[in-house]
Amino acid sequence: MGDGVRVGRLCGGAPQRSGGVQVRNSRDPQGPVLDFTPGEWFDFVRGVHRQVFDLPEWHTAG
Numbered sequence: 001m002g003d004g005v006r007v008g009r010l011c012g013g014a015p016q017r018s019g020g021v022q023v024r025n026s027r028d029p030q031g032p033v034l035d036f037t038p039g040e041w042f043d044f045v046r047g048v049h050r051q052v053f054d055l056p057e058w059h060t061a062g
Contacts, residue, residue, distance in 0.1 A: 022034065
């Protein structure tokens with residue numbers, strides 16, 4: 001199967017969802033899907049780049 005997470009852009013559909021992003025666990029293709037608006041996805045990606053979600057060093061130490 002997949003490596004864990006699958007991300008895809010929404011095409012068409014309801015106008016409020018068009019251009020959004022869907023995220024799901026690729027190991028569970030029938031499982032739930034998280035829908036993000038373009039603004040929510042932008043904020044998430046910006047947070048990743050700014051290392052907002054990084055675990056503290058003590059958490060990742062052996």
